[in-house]
Amino acid sequence: MRYVWLVYLGALFYQPLFNPTTDARDWLAVAVLIALFLPIYAATFRARGDRQTLILIAGLGALALAGSLVNSGASVFAIYAAAVASRLYPVRRAVYVVAALVGVLVLIFVISPVPMPWRLAALGPAVFFTPVVVATSIFDAERRRANRRLLRADEEIERLATIAERERIARDLHDLLGHTLSVIVLKSQLTARLVRVDPDRAAAEIDDVEKISREALDEVRAAVAGYRARGLGAELDGARVALQAAGVDVDIRADRTELRPEQESALAMALREAVTNVVRHADARRATVTITTAGTDVRLEVSDDGRGYAGEAGSGLTGMRERIAAVGGRVVLGDPQGGDERPGTVVQVTVPHAGATDEHRTGQEGGR
Numbered sequence: 001m002r003y004v005w006l007v008y009l010g011a012l013f014y015q016p017l018f019n020p021t022t023d024a025r026d027w028l029a030v031a032v033l034i035a036l037f038l039p040i041y042a043a044t045f046r047a048r049g050d051r052q053t054l055i056l057i058a059g060l061g062a063l064a065l066a067g068s069l070v071n072s073g074a075s076v077f078a079i080y081a082a083a084v085a086s087r088l089y090p091v092r093r094a095v096y097v098v099a100a101l102v103g104v105l106v107l108i109f110v111i112s113p114v115p116m117p118w119r120l121a122a123l124g125p126a127v128f129f130t131p132v133v134v135a136t137s138i139f140d141a142e143r144r145r146a147n148r149r150l151l152r153a154d155e156e157i158e159r160l161a162t163i164a165e166r167e168r169i170a171r172d173l174h175d176l177l178g179h180t181l182s183v184i185v186l187k188s189q190l191t192a193r194l195v196r197v198d199p200d201r202a203a204a205e206i207d208d209v210e211k212i213s214r215e216a217l218d219e220v221r222a223a224v225a226g227y228r229a230r231g232l233g234a235e236l237d238g239a240r241v242a243l244q245a246a247g248v249d250v251d252i253r254a255d256r257t258e259l260r261p262e263q264e265s266a267l268a269m270a271l272r273e274a275v276t277n278v279v280r281h282a283d284a285r286r287a288t289v290t291i292t293t294a295g296t297d298v299r300l301e302v303s304d305d306g307r308g309y310a311g312e313a314g315s316g317l318t319g320m321r322e323r324i325a326a327v328g329g330r331v332v333l334g335d336p337q338g339g340d341e342r343p344g345t346v347v348q349v350t351v352p353h354a355g356a357t358d359e360h361r362t363g364q365e366g367g368r
Contacts (some may be wrong), residue, residue: 011073029070036063044084053088057081061104068108075108086138089126121252175269179276180216184209186245196300198317235268243287246279254291257298258353265328267300273320274302274347282306300349308343309333
């Protein structure tokens with residue numbers, strides 16, 4: 001496209017071609033003007049910064065003004081200056097520069113020694129084409145800026161998506177490995193105590209460790225692949241095994257629930273995180289896990305009689321809140337009515353059941 005604009009240099013040839021008094025000096029002037037113009041024109045496509053751009057525009061304006069003393073077609077250089085300003089400057093600043101260049105064109109018309117009608121014939125096209133070139137350049141520049149903004153936006157979206165995916169994998173691996181490794185450690189310790197006094201039970205515990213390890217490996221692979229969605233029933237069974245292995249008496253009661261797959265997966269992972277915290281940190285004797293349906297909500301509650309909630313959320317609890325919030329639910333942590341020495345902890349996780357979600361979505365569509 002940059003070479004197409006050189007067609008406007010044809011204005012320099014109008015006067016020497018049609019003026020009957022043309023001599024060699026007129027053609028020499030055309031050659032000199034073109035020789036001076038081309039390096040400046042080429043530099044405009046490598047301009048960096050406002051100062052360099054202003055110098056190039058001023059150079060083109062000066063060339064238009066000086067060249068008009070020998071060839072009124074030199075006013076075409078003001079068109080190039082206007083195009084450069086429109087391409088490289090913001091619209092408001094470009095308007096100011098173009099207004100100044102129009103003043104240069106008027107000055108050329110006034111001071112040029114070139115006789116009429118050559119002066120008017122060369123100046124007229126310059127005045128006519130300047131708005132056209134300016135409008136085209138502004139449109140092209142804005143299109144380029146818009147494309148750059150879109151490119152930066154796409155890069156930012158890709159960066160944020162990458163961060164979100166890393167956080168998802170980090171949450172899932174924390175929930176998966178934190179829970180499973182805790183169970184493996186507990187069962188390994190139990191096996192070490194049983195190996196001399198009850199070899200058969202120790203062998204059974206080792207078999208459980210192998211089974212749990214293989215399940216954990218499969219779940220990690222699925223989590224990285226992005227399609228893991230462990231059911232709530234399986235997670236309840238895993239919670240019973242983990243708590244019993246830690247020596248915690250557990251009472252599990254679960255109502256039948258209607259949950260979307262993403263809600264069930266989020267609730268299952270919340271259950272896993274809550275049970276892992278009981279096993280790791282609570283030093284509890286008893287724990288209760290309940291899943292109930294109340295109105296439009298499904299509520300998971302995990303309570304224990306252990307040390308109590310420390311009040312500082314680690315990465316597991318933070319991940320639980322983020323995951324539950326993503327499916328429209330909420331997480332509440334607190335202390336049950338325990339004693340001062342063993343206040344215990346209660347984790348309440350609430351998500352809307354599938355029917356409530358459908359009704360809410362239908363209501364939104366009906367209100368549009």
